[in-house]
Amino acid sequence: MASLLQSDRVLYLVQGEKKVRAPLSQLYFCRYCSGLRSLECVSHEVDSHYCPSCLENMPSAEAKLKKNRCANCFDCPGCMHTLSTRATSISTQLPDDPAKTTMKKAYYLACGFCRWTSRDVGMADKSVASGGWQEPENPHTQQMNKLIEYYQQLAQKEKVERDRKKLARRRNYMPLAFSDKYGLGTRLQRPRAGASISTLAGLSLKEGEDQKEIKIEPAQAVDEVEPLPEDYYTRPVNLTEVTTLQQRLLQPDFQPVCASQLYPRHKHLLIKRSLRCRKCEHNLSKPEFNPTSIKFKIQLVAVDYIPEVRIMSIPNLRYMKESQVLLTLTNPVENLTHVTLLECEEGDPDDINSTAKVGVILEQIFEGREGAKPYRQLEKSIPNGQNSKCKGPEVGAFLPCLRNRKEARVATEG
């Protein structure tokens, strides 16, 4: 349908930081500063998170905690399709009575697309349908946390040193009350509106006191690195066992080389975006919170405010012969709209490179148009040279067009 409408034939110019030309369907209109906005001159913001497969909304605090991953859904590590949970019945022995057996359900994950299952990597079947699956832990987490703590301590020391130096400089102006008695000075504690609790605690310690020192061992370098196994050269490669680069990079912590190490990950969330005008900071587009709803709370799209220009017909354009182009303009609002057609501005790059000139003479065209209600009948088109009013939301105009180049596209500007 979009190709039927040919929306990219008529481009609207947006005067932002850069001149952007885009079809009307991709533009927004800021009602408060009365200007067209394109996607590049609005600021984008994250509105809400949701999972694309279970369509469950997730509050941003939870999303942050779960690292932007859904709690229930998994991705196939091979093809990134969503995994589905399948159940099989297995017979197990009752704990009290070894003779009898009951049927219990065991669940496993399977991919409908590439036929991967959780049993391929050795994950045992779980007895609960959801919530039983865990992602493997990064083995280096402990070490890294220690490193971070150590560096934070260093950073704290550096900051304390720096603040002490600053304090020492200002010591002359400081009244007696603010000296050593309060540690490093209350002045440094004041603007700290959002400071973390530990830094405050650090400041209030007296200088003589010993904070718990975190010691780490410096990393040990190794002399010898493992060489390749002897048969590496001669062993035929089994490509089904080796992971592709994309599969590896989906799991940055592990990056397994063998397909038998590829564990599934929770599904990554998607976001709904809201747009905001950079000049007046009003919202231009704000979607609904509910992931299943496609409506918007605020939707200031240009199609609802700006008249739409369409090229109804293009005749055969012959070199150096005048022909007529028919344009229609549609008024989307209920108010009167005055439309003026002008020639291209001087020095406009599109004008210089254009292949045909559309003759638009200024004094002749001043069309006032009444658009009473948006769905009335289409009136006939108005001949050139008339200063006229027209009833109805649509108006058409014949424009003489002179092709001045033998080849390439025609572009007109209104």
Added chain:
Amino acid sequence: MPLYEGLGSGGEKTAVVIDLGEAFTKCGFAGETGPRCIIPSVIKRAGMPKPVRVVQYNINTEELYSYLKEFIHILYFRHLLVNPRDRRVVIIESVLCPSHFRETLTRVLFKYFEVPVFISNNRYRESGCIASKLETQLLEQCTVDTSAAKEQSSLCSIVINYDLKRGLKIQAAKFNIDGNNERPSPPPNVDYPLDGEKILHVLGSIRFSCGNSFEQDNEEKSVATLILDSLIQCPIDTRKQLAENLVVVGGTSMLPGFLHRLLAEIRYLVEKPKYKKVLGTKTFRIHTPPAKANCVAWLGGAIFGALQDILGSRSVSKEYYNQTGRIPDWCSLNNPPLEMMFDVGKTQPPLMKRAFSTEK
């Protein structure tokens, strides 16, 4: 993670750490053990058949600006899922990164995304240009077998170079320490399926020789000589310490057997008269960092970004950038004007005046 951070008290948001590499970009949050995503540094545009590489140093500023803008937009809204305005950004870049690239990136971040604060961190750049040699070799010598007929592989421009590397297990060639010049017999050929119908036959000898492109070329330069030459440039007292603490980072170094070969080459080269006279040390040791080699640089940035206390003072704020219009280069980061002009140490970046209450 400390407990209070989950409760949202304190309110300082973790910084975003981005490592823009020529092939892949690693991005994530400070304080975490690994990046959230590793994606190829390309953008797909409607008009162009192939994806466009974002990290290019030779294109003009306007194009680079638009590529970077689009790419960072994707990073924030598809992978990180946070507002760019709220968080500090730590960028990891190579020491040899051209200023023009750096400045365009800064402009994109500050002007378009309006990040509050920007810090840059440095890492070494591995010889990424060597990787492109592999691609040309492969394209010349392999043939493609489609169901209809055999075609020259120049037709398959879809060949993803890096993907092939992994499948073919191109490995650093075994080094003949004995000194004889025989080539070991080439490894077996591999049939690599592309796209369902086509199969790429990769000759065994190609697999073998691709690894060799990391070794000495005509001018006798290679990664090993790079290391030794840079050691020579360092002050004498530090050379021994440096030699015993080599850290090799980057995706290319994850080729199986690369490190072993590198060490062997270095040890072999040190015996040569060119280096023997100048370098006093013979011991070379390599570190094994707590992450995969392609994430190590990112990890460094993440640890740095987790230091909330001094992060403010070592960064460039938006106000400073608006006032001066430039970002200090890594050689002038210690200049006092940075601190005196704007007191960034005290306050954290102001949250947007219309910050949603649910944003933590």
